[in-house]
Amino acid sequence: MQANVGDTLLVHGRTVGQHDKVAEVVEVLGQGGNPPFRVRFEDGHEALMSPGPDTVVRHHEKT
Numbered sequence: 001m002q003a004n005v006g007d008t009l010l011v012h013g014r015t016v017g018q019h020d021k022v023a024e025v026v027e028v029l030g031q032g033g034n035p036p037f038r039v040r041f042e043d044g045h046e047a048l049m050s051p052g053p054d055t056v057v058r059h060h061e062k063t
Contacts, residue, residue, distance in 0.1 A: 001051055002033035006060035009039060014054055023049070 003009065003025045011021040023039035026046065030036055035050040051057075 001057060003037055003057045004033055008058040009051055010056045010058060012054045
């Protein structure tokens with residue numbers, strides 16, 4: 001999984017009733033766009049993440 005700063009990670013809930021979470025990539029710590037990523041969630045908290053198969057990258061479109 002590769003991402004760039006500004007991309008969005010969509011983390012699908014794994015159990016019934018658990019909602020999807022959205023996080024923006026604020027720093028890429030791996031080489032060549034690979035994890036781990038420092039991300040900021042919608043509620044403002046930041047975390048270090050190595051996404052699993054339940055995560056989808058939405059690439060930021062450059063204008």
